[in-house]
Amino acid sequence: MAITNIILILVVIAAAVYFIFYNIQKKKNAEVEIQIDVDDKTYTIQKMIEFVKKRLDEITKINLYDIGLSEEELKRRKNKKYALKKALKGCTYGDVNDKKYVKELIFDLLEKEYGVTESNISKAIPFDIPSLLTPQDKFDILIFMYKKEFGYEALTELIKK
Numbered sequence: 001m002a003i004t005n006i007i008l009i010l011v012v013i014a015a016a017v018y019f020i021f022y023n024i025q026k027k028k029n030a031e032v033e034i035q036i037d038v039d040d041k042t043y044t045i046q047k048m049i050e051f052v053k054k055r056l057d058e059i060t061k062i063n064l065y066d067i068g069l070s071e072e073e074l075k076r077r078k079n080k081k082y083a084l085k086k087a088l089k090g091c092t093y094g095d096v097n098d099k100k101y102v103k104e105l106i107f108d109l110l111e112k113e114y115g116v117t118e119s120n121i122s123k124a125i126p127f128d129i130p131s132l133l134t135p136q137d138k139f140d141i142l143i144f145m146y147k148k149e150f151g152y153e154a155l156t157e158l159i160k161k
Contacts, residue, residue, distance in 0.1 A: 024068045043123035048110060055109050060085055 064077050084105065090098030110116040126132040133141075146154035 024066065043116065043120050045124050048114065048116070048124065051114055052106055052109055055113065056084075056088070056105075060088070 060081060062081070064074055064081070069077065083101070087095075087098040087101040087105075091102050122128050125137055130138075142158060143154055146158050150157045
């Protein structure tokens with residue numbers, strides 16, 4: 001009876017090791033980036049917001065131990081994940097550096113993964129047809145231009161003018 005139990009235990013352990021190894025290999029070979037189907041609705045503000053939310057959620061909630069990274073790469077990714085989580089918390093409280101970090105990350109996601117360029121951004125915000133811009137769009141453009149020139153005093157200068 002004891003030999004039978006030992007053989008059964010070894011079979012169960014071998015099956016568990018094979019299952020774990022198979023899952024690790026499957027996750028290691030899985031592609032993180034997905035191909036985005038481009039159509040008329042691709043470059044809308046709402047679609048881009050959904051994409052950014054989904055990607056930020058993926059980045060912050062991914063289990064780095066499951067994808068079989070080297071120790072150095074694991075450490076690097078853990079630090080990036082921690083920095084992003086910290087920045088997402090900090091930017092809600094007004095930390096300028098955290099806001100800058102999150103904005104740069106969103107810019108990179110939209111440019112490199114989503115494929116936003118100067119030519120197709122006009123589908124979301126009609127810069128080339130000013131009459132189609134909403135008052136909010138016009139204000140955002142003005143405050144952006146003033147921030148380039150006056151920094152933190154942009155709103156004050158805009159109000160003065």
